[in-house]
Amino acid sequence: MNRKVAIVGLGYAGFGTTTPDLSYREMIFEAVTKCYEDAGGIPPQAIDSFVAASEDFMEGISIADEYVPDQLGAVLKPVQSITGDGLQALASAVMQIKTGQQSIVAASAFSKVSNLSHHDHLVSYATDPVYIRPFQENPYFIAGLEMNRFLFETGATREQCAEVVVKNRYNALKNPSAHYGAKLTLEDVTEAPPLSEPLGIYDMSGHLDGSIVFLLASEERARELTDKPVWIKGIGWATDTPNLDSRLEGLGGAVYARLAAQQAYRMAGISNPFNEIDFAEIDDTFSYKELQHLEALNICGPGEAGKLLELGCFGPDGDFPVNVSGGSLGAGYLHEANGMQRLMEVVLQLREEAGPRQLPHLETGLAFAWRGVPTATGAAAILSTRV
Amino acid sequence: MRKVAIVGAGMTKFVRRALETPKELSYQASKVALDSCGLTLDDVDCIAHGTAPDAFDGLHQNGEYMVDGCGGWNKPTMRVYVGGGTGIHAVVHGWHHVASGLFDTCLVVCEEKMSSALPHAQAFFLTIFDSITERSLEPNLLWIFALEMNRYMERYGYSKEDMALAAVKIKKNGLKHPASQFSEEVTVQDVLDSEMMAYPVSRLDVSPVSDGGAAVLLASERVARRLTDKPVWIEGVGWSLDTAYWATRDLYYPRYTDTAARMAYDMAGITEPDKEIHIAEPYDPFGYKALHHLEGLQLSPRGKTVELLRDGHFDIDGNLPICPSGGLLGVGNPIAAAGTMKVCELFWQLRGEADQRQVPGNPRRGVAQSWGDLMQVSSVVVTGI
Amino acid sequence: MQDKVKVAGGTGLSAEDISSGKIFLTEDSLDCAYAWDTGVAINRYLAELKKGRIIATQCKKCRRIMLPPRLFCELCFIPCSDWQYVRDTGIVNTFSICHVHWDASRIGKDEKPHLPAVIEIDGASPGMGIMHILGEIEPEQIKIGMKVKAVWKAEEERSGSITDIIHFKPL
Numbered sequence: 001m002n003r004k005v006a007i008v009g010l011g012y013a014g015f016g017t018t019t020p021d022l023s024y025r026e027m028i029f030e031a032v033t034k035c036y037e038d039a040g041g042i043p044p045q046a047i048d049s050f051v052a053a054s055e056d057f058m059e060g061i062s063i064a065d066e067y068v069p070d071q072l073g074a075v076l077k078p079v080q081s082i083t084g085d086g087l088q089a090l091a092s093a094v095m096q097i098k099t100g101q102q103s104i105v106a107a108s109a110f111s112k113v114s115n116l117s118h119h120d121h122l123v124s125y126a127t128d129p130v131y132i133r134p135f136q137e138n139p140y141f142i143a144g145l146e147m148n149r150f151l152f153e154t155g156a157t158r159e160q161c162a163e164v165v166v167k168n169r170y171n172a173l174k175n176p177s178a179h180y181g182a183k184l185t186l187e188d189v190t191e192a193p194p195l196s197e198p199l200g201i202y203d204m205s206g207h208l209d210g211s212i213v214f215l216l217a218s219e220e221r222a223r224e225l226t227d228k229p230v231w232i233k234g235i236g237w238a239t240d241t242p243n244l245d246s247r248l249e250g251l252g253g254a255v256y257a258r259l260a261a262q263q264a265y266r267m268a269g270i271s272n273p274f275n276e277i278d279f280a281e282i283d284d285t286f287s288y289k290e291l292q293h294l295e296a297l298n299i300c301g302p303g304e305a306g307k308l309l310e311l312g313c314f315g316p317d318g319d320f321p322v323n324v325s326g327g328s329l330g331a332g333y334l335h336e337a338n339g340m341q342r343l344m345e346v347v348l349q350l351r352e353e354a355g356p357r358q359l360p361h362l363e364t365g366l367a368f369a370w371r372g373v374p375t376a377t378g379a380a381a382i383l384s385t386r387v
Numbered sequence: 388m389r390k391v392a393i394v395g396a397g398m399t400k401f402v403r404r405a406l407e408t409p410k411e412l413s414y415q416a417s418k419v420a421l422d423s424c425g426l427t428l429d430d431v432d433c434i435a436h437g438t439a440p441d442a443f444d445g446l447h448q449n450g451e452y453m454v455d456g457c458g459g460w461n462k463p464t465m466r467v468y469v470g471g472g473t474g475i476h477a478v479v480h481g482w483h484h485v486a487s488g489l490f491d492t493c494l495v496v497c498e499e500k501m502s503s504a505l506p507h508a509q510a511f512f513l514t515i516f517d518s519i520t521e522r523s524l525e526p527n528l529l530w531i532f533a534l535e536m537n538r539y540m541e542r543y544g545y546s547k548e549d550m551a552l553a554a555v556k557i558k559k560n561g562l563k564h565p566a567s568q569f570s571e572e573v574t575v576q577d578v579l580d581s582e583m584m585a586y587p588v589s590r591l592d593v594s595p596v597s598d599g600g601a602a603v604l605l606a607s608e609r610v611a612r613r614l615t616d617k618p619v620w621i622e623g624v625g626w627s628l629d630t631a632y633w634a635t636r637d638l639y640y641p642r643y644t645d646t647a648a649r650m651a652y653d654m655a656g657i658t659e660p661d662k663e664i665h666i667a668e669p670y671d672p673f674g675y676k677a678l679h680h681l682e683g684l685q686l687s688p689r690g691k692t693v694e695l696l697r698d699g700h701f702d703i704d705g706n707l708p709i710c711p712s713g714g715l716l717g718v719g720n721p722i723a724a725a726g727t728m729k730v731c732e733l734f735w736q737l738r739g740e741a742d743q744r745q746v747p748g749n750p751r752r753g754v755a756q757s758w759g760d761l762m763q764v765s766s767v768v769v770t771g772i
Numbered sequence: 773m774q775d776k777v778k779v780a781g782g783t784g785l786s787a788e789d790i791s792s793g794k795i796f797l798t799e800d801s802l803d804c805a806y807a808w809d810t811g812v813a814i815n816r817y818l819a820e821l822k823k824g825r826i827i828a829t830q831c832k833k834c835r836r837i838m839l840p841p842r843l844f845c846e847l848c849f850i851p852c853s854d855w856q857y858v859r860d861t862g863i864v865n866t867f868s869i870c871h872v873h874w875d876a877s878r879i880g881k882d883e884k885p886h887l888p889a890v891i892e893i894d895g896a897s898p899g900m901g902i903m904h905i906l907g908e909i910e911p912e913q914i915k916i917g918m919k920v921k922a923v924w925k926a927e928e929e930r931s932g933s934i935t936d937i938i939h940f941k942p943l
Contacts, residue, residue, distance in 0.1 A: 062515045098487035239459055635839070635899060
């Protein structure tokens with residue numbers, strides 16, 4: 001029950017705006033093969049259970065769970081899907097190991113968003129069918145509402161949001177699996193065409209295809225499988241109401257982030273995240289989200305994120321580097337695999353495998369994911385090199 | 388391993404078309420389950436919920452939409468999804484939450500509203516088939532059942548009458564269930580005379596399209612003992628998913644049920660399931676499926692199940708009563724909710740609270756199983772007192 | 773015996789409740805369009821179907837000749853690159869006679885029922901079946917175990933789809 005859990009394998013494939021050469025099942029197979037090799041070439045027969053994160057409409061398949069087992073090497077094995085973020089699938093895998101029934105569990109998520117012709121249209125189907133959808137608005141109006149309210153409540157500025165874009169897209173230049181690396185100026189972002197004001201087109205992440213797989217193991221098995229385990233010290237997830245008009249802290253806040261982080265911090269024994277965590281990969285699906293999430297995650301106080309950003313605190317050389325990978329803004333948005341993309345960077349950094357963007361002297365990192373518009377669901381994971 | 392008990396259960400009435408929205412059905416089932424053990428939402432640490440294809444509701448990220456109906460507002464909430472098997476798998480998933488030590492209580496809620504889908508919920512099953520190699524043949528869900536049923540009958544020389552008898556017996560049990568969608572008894576002849584949908588499947592071989600919700604409350608041992616003197620323990624859980632290449636499997640035997648059941652029995656320390664289990668709720672969307680699953684659950688020898696059925700072995704007063712609830716055939720089949728309904732039934736039966744449906748002889752252990760995806764997944768829960 | 777409420781809600785509606793306007797409905801029809809990447813294995817499968825041939829892949833380890841072909845063997849979990857043509861004949865593993873369309877509407881009196889079947893293709897490993905349709909046969913004559921052969925569309929009508937085979941007929 002109090003078993004410790006480590007990440008012992010990581011594999012990824014795809015990472016392109018289109019990936020026409022492979023079917024999604026073949027793309028996942030490539031990632032899975034790399035993951036199992038990374039865990040000392042473990043045969044899939046030795047894995048106890050498998051969890052996938054998926055959404056039917058993203059894949060164009062009802063019951064996407066059907067097509068999960070083959071490419072994971074999981075035929076006639078315990079397999080389940082979580083319709084949620086990849087970090088929630090990871091949480092499910094952690095729980096399974098902690099029950100004692102399973103010792104080695106694989107968790108996977110992928111995006112083949114390029115196969116979908118109108119993603120915006122699909123997002124509108126996630127809004128309430130009776131009293132939101134009939135307005136027939138582009139669903140990103142919700143992000144516009146949130147951003148406006150967030151700026152109003154915290155005193156953060158439009159320019160600070162643009163600074164997030166500039167930082168993350170610049171960071172992405174050093175990440176070979178990032179697709180939206182660029183050297184932009186604040187004006188490039190603020191003067192770009194609006195999407196849903198105050199949100200402009202550069203404030204939103206671009207789509208990305210890709211597949212990510214993690215292998216998790218109990219402490220005993222982790223020591224056998226790898227000499228570089230990354231320990232999952234804490235994990236948490238939470239959901240606010242789906243009703244846009246009755247969220248606990250209104251549209252300006254991110255209660256889901258606060259609650260998910262509280263759960264993860266409690267489990268990891270963290271009371272002062274800014275001091276006890278070395279770096280973070282935090283959902284930046286939209287520019288303002290990085291700032292909003294930093295405050296909700298209690299990494300800084302209300303209204304402080306924008307100012308600290310301007311002081312360089314969240315840059316690669318700052319006191320608390322955020323989204324060194326480029327985040328979603330710089331790397332591309334992987335949909336159900338969004339949280340796993342954040343987690344992947346944390347694992348690569350902690351293993352000192354991040355190449356030119358490697359941060360020095362790391363021990364503990366945070367990954368946080370949000371499920372995107374129109375949801376209020378988030379998940380957080382604390383990882384450490386120390387057991 | 389940390390002990391986990393079911394301490395409360397509740398459900399809505401199963402109906403062809405409900406006035407309630409999916410959220411309202413979830414709320415109603417959850418509220419009854421909470422009331423049944425005297426808890427409020429404040430006592431619930433986390434939510435494990437389930438609902439089958441998003442297409443029924445026409446909602447992308449349906450799990451997010453459902454959250455407030457499930458009581459998941461500002462709580463850790465996760466939706467697990469294994470197609471038709473979701474109803475019981477959500478209980479397995481709830482068990483993960485509590486047995487992991489992360490939480491002390493977990494509300495498991497499953498809901499299905501199929502009537503919103505037009506022209507018919509069936510139409511949305513076209514999209515469960517392989518998008519490239521199968522969908523262009525315009526298959527419907529009945530095809531795969533009919534293909535499987537035909538293979539099963541051919542393998543053991545079973546007749547349409549044999550399969551109809553299973554449906555008749557199970558439906559009859561359902562007449563006593565207060566949530567049942569039905570009120571009339573049917574005969575084997577009625578089944579045989581009912582409209583031929585897809586040979587060998589006739590209309591009355593099939594469970595109906597339904598709306599409904601069901602919920603159970605899980606608690607750690609410490610909390611369970613405080614709440615009730617009759618906790619129903621989750622003794623074993625198992626689940627297994629077979630290959631998506633369904634046409635390459637021999638459909639006569641559900642090996643996914645076999646592996647899932649063995650996993651659950653192993654955890655429960657059961658070595659002779661046919662002797663150690665007193666009640667079974669095998670998944671029964673079709674009459675033949677109950678028999679097929681009994682074989683996979685190791686509760687009936689392969690090819691001998693019809694003989695046992697005829698002898699009354701599976702009747703309420705038989706050696707191994709099956710589907711005392713009335714199952715999907717007799718209560719209704721709101722997909723995910725129907726599976727959870729089976730776990731509710733075990734809870735009531737083992738506590739001796741099943742009213743007119745009560746299985747005699749103080750049953751002490753039961754198994755519930757659900758099935759789904761492309762005829763390829765089973766989830767199994769073993770409960771005992 | 774406790775007397776607690778175990779069932780609540782689930783208010784049934786009748787067709788009249790809706791037709792009479794007592795219940796308000798919000799209608800929407802989903803418009804989702806996808807173009808799925810077929811990938812290495814299925815792309816070749818479809819290309820060969822267009823040429824009037826069925827192709828499989830063989831696993832180097834378990835020696836299974838697999839249909840539909842795959843880039844990797846899901847059991848041995850190794851890549852497959854051995855392509856092998858199989859015949860366009862096979863054996864009916866199981867079948868159905870279906871009287872409803874995919875959307876659950878009933879097949880009209882003048883229409884013939886659909887005849888779906890799992891067909892084990894000759895040349896593939898035993899049990900390797902694909903789902904397809906039977907034709908040129910009266911439903912009551914179909915038997916499990918019977919031999920069948922693919923009936924192909926004319927070459928110029930084939931598009932690289934599983935429907936390039938119109939149906940399988942008795943051999």
